[in-house]
Amino acid sequence: MTVTAERAAPAVQAPHPARARLGFAGLMVLLALTTLFVVGLAVSFGSVRIPVGDVWAIVAHRLAPGAFESWWSQARESIVLDSRLPRALTAAAVGAALALAGAVAQAVTRNPLADPYLLGVSSGAGFGVVVVTVLGLGVGALGAFTIPVAAFLGALVPLFLSLAIGGRYPQPTAVILVGVASAQVFSALITFSILVVADEHQLSSVMHWLAGGFGDSRWSTAIFPAVALGTVGAAMMLSASRIDLLQAGDDGAAALGMNVRRFRVLQLLGVSMLAGAAVSVAGGIGFIGLLVPHLAGYVVGARAVRLLPVAAFLGAIAMVAADTAARSVARSIEVPVGVVTALVGAPIFVWMLYRQYRRAEQ
Template sequence: MTTVAEKPDQQVDTRTDHTGPARSGRRSLWLICPPLVALLALAIAAAVSLGSVSIPIGDVWAIVAHRIAPGAFESWWTEAREAIVIESRLPRALMAAAVGASLAVAGGVAQAVTRNPLADPYLLGVSSGAGFGVVVLTVLGFGAGVAGVFTLPAAAFLGSLLPLLGVVLVARRANDTTAIVLVGAAMTMVFGAMNTFTLLVLGDDHQLGTVMRWLAGGFGDAGWTMLWAPLTILLVVGTVVLLFGRHLDLLLTGDDGATAMGVNVPRFRVLMLLLVSLLTAGAVAVSGTIGFIGLLIPHLAGFLTGRTSVRLLPTAALLGAIALVAADIAARAVSEGAELPVGVVTGIVGGPAFLLMLWHRYGKATV
């Protein structure tokens, strides 16, 4: 009787060892997410407040509240300041948050699917394909002006989907994650070479500068009309990924264990990698290539909440949004009259952080 009664307890202990303390993990989600939401709201307010024209944070909240509920109270600010807040800085801050959340979620899913802690959202060549779309538009002029302000993001988004064609073709013949990732690496090199050739042979200095600024990443062209695409993709794909959270967790136990629980591992991996690429394409199309967010943030989220997907991914989304809004603030604060690309800021900060992460992970190994 004693042995039978102890078996359920032993099973619970096994799950606890795999994902960290189950109860404390659940508590940590409810303890961590509300402060992160508050911190994100504060970061967005600071991003709207700071700039060449400084606007008090209290005025920022009042302007936004007045726009949401007109006539609720008398305004004391100028129309120029309201235009700065509503038409310029607020959509930029929200776009930075949406892109940061997208890259962080995509990185978390990519690391879970490949069981590779060094995987990032660009592992299937999305960024190089997006760059190719921008190069074709900028240098060759194909489709220039067709979609108005959406022309450049549309070209980047369509270009980012090109590497996926090769991935899908290989995935249909070889249901193997390694082969798919290798195809992504090959696509990255191929499109990178095509970009370099087109710029050096057919482009001029002005076109080269335009493409390089886009590749460095930034939100200088952000607006309400461009915000809805990455935000919609984030909400739809993020919801789908969370619904498959249990399957992602099963992959962490190994292919045999996931297969035994009824998961078609090869097809599920391909589906998740395609969703990762779609999420990344929506972000890259409006921001350019921004590194390290999708690589580092999932590790920080996992440290805070454990590796269970239903807890890790929402936490990673909030942390990624906060990190990229903060990076955009730093990019605008470097010097007056000049704006540093956001990708440069994330690279300067993310590079040392990445080295520290590797040192912490492997530095204790004994020779």
């Protein structure tokens, strides 16, 4: 009689909690350093090339005057501190805000195609710009803040309509559908104003804003996305554990004591506030809020506790890189950032969908 002995397969040990935390902490440090590196490269590139070392030396000299002797010209210092650095930091804040808003929108709606402009924020902001630029209402009232404030207030209109009308119904799709309808109405108003009322100069200005870009970025305009990211974004990250409860379904989350309807409405309100602040200074820039959360999910999985901060860093990196590419493609003209994100993001998103569905079929 032959006796066959089978060797027991070794048990797969779960990673030690401290080791897992260290791995995630290391990833966050790597992403933070990568963000600083990309920002430094963005400030370095341009018609006047400035070494990255000089860029950070100029910044350090401004933060600690007299710590060391400067070796750069006053013109280069002005380029770094007054033009390129605020632009790069604004792009980073906008990218982080859009990616974070997209990740939360996809999580609370359980819809992988949800994006930060879910409730018509982009169209409402565009109409706010049209009101100031084409119709001339309130033009110059707030100086450099006129366009950002008009865009932000315009973004709040479809948000208010969505929550006031759709928020009365228990189904989360009601809020989204009202937002989609509002977006169509404001898009029609923008088209009508451009075709019927606007002259050539106004048409060019509005179209350039709608395409998205950071050409008008200053330290003052960086306030909107930075404040939104520091307040609304921080609140979203603190509520990440409750966002994870929604993955068990509304009934499961309610059984754990969550007021699902109120929590979802508050999160969508935060999504629209982040998107409105981003759109107010950068215009409508697509695919960052849609694509980056999926990339973050590939890296750290679907848990919101890890997904949200990783998505924010990846969004900042992607947006700064896209802005740098947009102003480096051609010397005579600056390509809108929205064009770059669409041309790069669309093929990547299609490829990700292909891989996902192919894996599901297998």
